[in-house]
Amino acid sequence: MKLTKDGLGKSINGWLLRQIELLKWKTEPFTEGSDGMRGVMIQGTASDVGKSLICTAFCRILSDQGIQVAPFKSQNMSNNSYVTILGEEIGRAQGVQAEAARTVATVDMNPILLKPESDMKSQIVLFGKKLETMGGMEYRANFYEQGLAAIDQALVNLSKNYTHLVIEGAGSPAEVNLNDREIVNMAVAERADVPVILVADIERGGVFASIVGTLALMPHPERVKGLLINKFRGDIRLFEDGIAFLEAYTKLPVLGVIPYMGNHEIEQEDSLGVREISRDNRNRPIDMAVLKHPYLSNFTDLEPFLNEPDVSVRWVEFVKDIGKPDILVFPGTKSTIADLRYWKEQKIEDTLLSIENKTRIIGLCGGFQMLGDSLSDPDGFDGTKAEFEKGLGLISGMVTHFTKEKFVKRRSGTAKMNEQTFNVDGYEIHTGRSKYGGKALVSFEDGTEGVQTERLIGTHIHGIFGSADSRQAFLAPIRQEKNLSQPMVQECSDRYSRFAGHVKAHIDWAQVERIMEGKG
Structure with missing residues (x-):
């Protein structure tokens, strides 16, 4: 992590101030300190379509431009956690994204972490500390308001130190059985008031149906401002008609088709x-x-x-x-x-x-x-x-x-x-x-x-x-x-920049910037 000693001290001081703020939780939507706060939310048509890695790339691209950017995911479900410098737990993806953004990972970047303990129960980690273990129905019934309060507070805290957010969604935003009390996808985009880019994984097949179906079922589809096709293999010219169809049918721009990159060396959360x-x-x-x-x-x-x-x-x-x-x-x-x-x-x-x-x-x-x-x-x-x-x-x-x-x-x-x-x-x-x-x-x-x-x-x-x-x-x-010689292992000294360069080379970054500025 490229961070100066002064920057580290500033981050720790910010954390101490946040602890005081946590004593005054707010239940209204995120507004305080949000003047000038911009960003984008990456949602996906399904799990494992590449949301985390695209967010990582966006964090590095914005950091390269000298922008104070932070990652954010309201609620993460993973047993693969990241330990902050203060000994707190957040989702590993947000820790990696913070490194890509060249900043210190804090619990505000992932205020709620769910760690499954069985098929029916998960441990709730709230602002980096274990809270309790709940079943799915109990969590949905009793934690919703507390979860919204935590999300709002985290957004307020981040707005005091950063000008841009790269927000990651979870799973699919088209889970119609959960959308009335969801706190991970469009509800977060609404509270943070950011545009959404929808990502689909073409390697799985059914990319057209997954995009069209998601847009048809998700709440507030008007907030979606662009599409990204991820994990493409082969000759991009074979997909030109597909791009034309998607843009004509959805009335949304296809911002890019990102080729599959298997040796990026960035940790996978899933x-x-x-x-x-x-x-x-x-x-x-x-x-x-x-x-x-x-x-x-x-x-x-x-x-x-x-x-x-x-x-x-x-x-x-x-x-x-x-x-x-x-x-x-x-x-x-x-x-x-x-x-x-x-x-x-x-x-x-x-x-x-x-x-x-x-x-x-x-x-x-x-x-x-x-x-x-x-x-x-x-x-x-x-x-x-x-x-x-x-x-x-x-x-x-x-x-x-x-x-x-x-x-x-x-x-x-x-x-x-x-x-x-x-x-x-x-x-x-x-x-x-x-x-x-x-x-x-x-x-x-x-x-x-x-x-x-x-x-x-x-x-x-x-x-x-x-x-x-x-x-x-x-x-x-x-x-x-086995009589094997010691191989030369060439580890990428800056894997974040390498992957960010790969992503940026295959998307319309200027259009992404216009979307983040509310002009897309």
Whole structure:
């Protein structure tokens, strides 16, 4: 993040002022301090059409123009969270977008975060802190007014420090069964009084029906000022008649057709996005199998391995599909005991015994906790009540107990793996408190964290594989065993600018600017 020391201080001071303002919540629509506040809202015809990445690109483009821009998403549903410098949780997409905007991520950028704990209940994180767990009907009935108040307050706070907002919608705005109490799409565009650009994913097929149908069913379609076609593959000339049809039928301009870009290196908030990228790296010599928990979280810990040209990353939903990989990953989870039981019901212990001398194991956060001797959560703070749950026993003596208070903290230290030392810059976010011994993985000024053996590493720290040095240290013995040379990994030093340039080159940015200024 390109931020001066003075800028960081200003952001922290702004946060302190916001804490005072939070004591005076407002229930009227966003108006205070909004003079000169401009922006745009990116809505989509469905989930995973690319809204988050387009918002990221817009944030960087506006930042390049010297504009004080901030991302905003009123309510996010994701177990892939971002920890701010003050130890608060927001949706990871808004943290990434803040980095693209060259500003400090704050809870005002995503005041409401829902973290699913089961099919029926989600943990509510309000302004970065855990509030309570609610079922869907209870949330819809009892949280609506409180949610609107939080959204209005966040918009007021952002208007004091920024001139432009890039607002991200959620899912589809045409969910007619939810629109009377929705707080994520057109209701937000109305409260912030910004125009809307509608994005459709052409790769899925049915792009014409998805656009026309969405416009027909969404409230206030007159606020939509343009269309974007995303993830196009092939010769753009083949779609010229499609553009002409859409513009004639909808009376809206097609602002651009953005070609698919699979190697943008920007973290995906939705695991669907990571799974799509991983399809392109099959048949590589190092086989990494990643367990796809039912309540998977923080899957972006594994995204950096997609940059390794000799590593194949594949998702595994059933034990029978694990096979005999070189690396088996237990990633993070929002409901550790529930997901542990899912794998134990399929007798994963037998598979672990059969591969114990051939496969290296990685345990991350909740996945790390599964590898211990036992877990206990008598009050169900992590989603599933259990007085005692037997772990997988790969880390002898490790016990985990879940508490009401969540541990959230950014972490910086050093780690040594296979005689190679590297820096670690990540964060911890978990309710389980674990006790274990053995050789530590990461060292801090005030202690250590994690554990490592010859064929296993475990840690609560998310982002530990973010650097090429860390991945090289971990992969070195595997490459040696397979007689593979160390490949040259060219990591994009400014992935945000690269992707923003790609987007800007394929859209009518001048028209987007006119739309944001209310002239489109």
